[in-house]
Amino acid sequence: MHEVSICQSIINAVEEEFPEQLENIREVHLKVGLLSCVQPEFLQQVYKMMTADNELQRSVLSFERTEIKAECESCRQNFKVENYVFVCPVCNIPSNNITEGNELIIDKIILEEFTYEEVNQ
């Protein structure tokens, strides 16, 4: 299961970044390229399972899909790929030189904000 190992590396990265604040994490937000071979919905379920009984149990995994971009090998134009048509809009030649769309990155991590009471303690 591909998603389990991906999820484990996400959790590892979060633990490394916020070792003292894991319980305060509410949301881990990912950017998932349209071409990455990951099913984010499935990743969310795996994350829920894997964090069910640890410090991250109050956090959720969220994501947004990012669009595909490619660079033309002829004119170096960076263009947005729509409907999976990998053709340069300037010179009309096909390009497989993908610059964005394969990524799976942790975009942001949202921590619980301190409540009024906590601030005044």
Ligand SMILES: [Zn+2]
């Ligand atoms: Zn071109």
